[in-house]
Amino acid sequence: MFENIDLSNNKRPSDPRFGSGPSLVPVEFMEKLLATGQDLLGTSHRKAPIKNLVKEVQDGLSKYFSLPDDYKVVLGNGGATFLFDMIGLGMVKKKSAHFTCGEFSEKWFKAHNKVPWIEAEQISVPYGKGIDGKNIADADMVCVTLNETSTGVQISKLPEVDNDTILAVDATSGGGQIPCDLSKTDLFFFSPQKVFASEGGLFVAIMSPKAYNRALEMAAGDRYFPVIMSWKLAINNSDKNQTYNTPAIASIFFLNEQIKLMNSVGYEKACEMAEEKAQLIYSWAAEKKYLSCYVEEEKYRSRSVATINVDESFPVTPLIDWLAEKKIAYGIDGYRKLGKNQFRIALFHNIKYDDLNKLLNIISQAIEAN
Ligand SMILES: Cc1ncc(COP(=O)(O)O)c(C=O)c1O
Numbered sequence: 001m002f003e004n005i006d007l008s009n010n011k012r013p014s015d016p017r018f019g020s021g022p023s024l025v026p027v028e029f030m031e032k033l034l035a036t037g038q039d040l041l042g043t044s045h046r047k048a049p050i051k052n053l054v055k056e057v058q059d060g061l062s063k064y065f066s067l068p069d070d071y072k073v074v075l076g077n078g079g080a081t082f083l084f085d086m087i088g089l090g091m092v093k094k095k096s097a098h099f100t101c102g103e104f105s106e107k108w109f110k111a112h113n114k115v116p117w118i119e120a121e122q123i124s125v126p127y128g129k130g131i132d133g134k135n136i137a138d139a140d141m142v143c144v145t146l147n148e149t150s151t152g153v154q155i156s157k158l159p160e161v162d163n164d165t166i167l168a169v170d171a172t173s174g175g176g177q178i179p180c181d182l183s184k185t186d187l188f189f190f191s192p193q194k195v196f197a198s199e200g201g202l203f204v205a206i207m208s209p210k211a212y213n214r215a216l217e218m219a220a221g222d223r224y225f226p227v228i229m230s231w232k233l234a235i236n237n238s239d240k241n242q243t244y245n246t247p248a249i250a251s252i253f254f255l256n257e258q259i260k261l262m263n264s265v266g267y268e269k270a271c272e273m274a275e276e277k278a279q280l281i282y283s284w285a286a287e288k289k290y291l292s293c294y295v296e297e298e299k300y301r302s303r304s305v306a307t308i309n310v311d312e313s314f315p316v317t318p319l320i321d322w323l324a325e326k327k328i329a330y331g332i333d334g335y336r337k338l339g340k341n342q343f344r345i346a347l348f349h350n351i352k353y354d355d356l357n358k359l360l361n362i363i364s365q366a367i368e369a370n
Contacts, residue, residue, distance in 0.1 A: 002322050002366045012328055013355035019331025020149050020305045021173060022193040022200055024350045029257045033250060041249055051241040053252055060259035064267055065182045072212055074205040074238040077247055079191040080172045083203050084111035087168060088118065089225040091215050095119040097136035098143045102127055103150035103337060108143055108170060127151050127338060130300025133159040141166040147174025150335040152307030152344060156299040158184050166211055174304040176262060177274035177349055186211040195348050198254035202247060262349060270349055274303040277347040277356050281306045284360045290314060290367055294342060307334065308343045314367050316341050329359055
């Protein structure tokens with residue numbers, strides 16, 4: 001079906017990992033890890049080599065995001081999904097308000113909604129639409145998702161919330177390359193297997209004094225939460241450059257390498273690089289009559305994960321399978337539960353503009369030849 005497409009070396013992307021997460025971990029990072037030999041993996045996370053690594057991550061993120069001095073970078077096990085519960089149990093006093101536009105923002109709402117002693121309100125838009133969030137008078141936490149990975153929707157601005165309300169941002173798939181003033185957020189959290197090119201299983205929670213004081217105040221109260229979800233333990237251990245329980249050292253290592261790489265260009269430039277890739281893919285979709293952007297409103301189109309609809313006359317699945325088989329692109333199908341005839345292509349920092357361009361050329365040739 002696609003046998004006439006030119007896949008010679010200068011026409012194919014240098015790396016097939018265009019999936020929306022886990023993302024492209026540079027092979028050089030793996031080589032660097034290998035070079036640490038007997039010094040890191042298999043050593044205690046309570047001793048200097050790993051604690052220094054954690055400190056580098058914390059300092060590197062503070063620098064990258066220009067964090068105010070009194071913010072804390074808290075690391076722990078479990079990833080963003082784990083945090084959904086940990087936040088609902090340990091940081092919401094009475095009510096959280098959730099602005100949802102897809103699968104992950106809904107998951108977060110559902111996690112809070114299951115906690116019997118708090119209320120959770122959902123304010124939603126249909127999939128493919130964007131929502132920015134706003135203060136909700138009786139909520140003590142407002143929850144927004146920087147980039148909804150399932151639909152390729154990003155928020156266009158941060159909501160302003162009351163002084164005693166926590167603004168919590170799930171930044172899992174956009175944090176680091178979508179512009180965001182973290183000094184205006186209270187809890188900015190992510191799993192590092194997207195823009196930050198690490199492995200899953202870890203969470204990073206960047207907390208303002210309002211957020212950690214809330215968490216510590218609630219920890220001192222009599223509410224029940226599982227010990228593994230203790231904010232107090234997570235915060236106290238992070239203050240000592242540790243995680244509460246044993247982490248995957250390789251994940252912290254990769255995360256640190258990526259932070260160093262991103263600090264070498266800076267946050268502003270990294271956002272510009274993401275913007276360039278977004279312009280490339282969205283203008284490609286606008287040019288081709290058989291393509292369209294799933295997210296109609298431009299300001300909500302993600303600079304991190306692009307969703308592109310394809311005319312129903314060309315079913316995408318055989319092409320997606322062929323691209324994977326030929327090692328051109330892995331995992332570029334739409335989010336499984338959306339069920340759209342769609343490509344979902346990551347624009348994560350390590351994906352090169354030139355590689356994206358090559359992939360788009362191969363896709364258009366394949367569609368046009370059939
Ligand atoms: C926006 C968003 N939030 C949360 C998650 C869940 O992250 P994890 O699988 O690390 O728990 C994901 C995963 O893709 C995500 O994209």
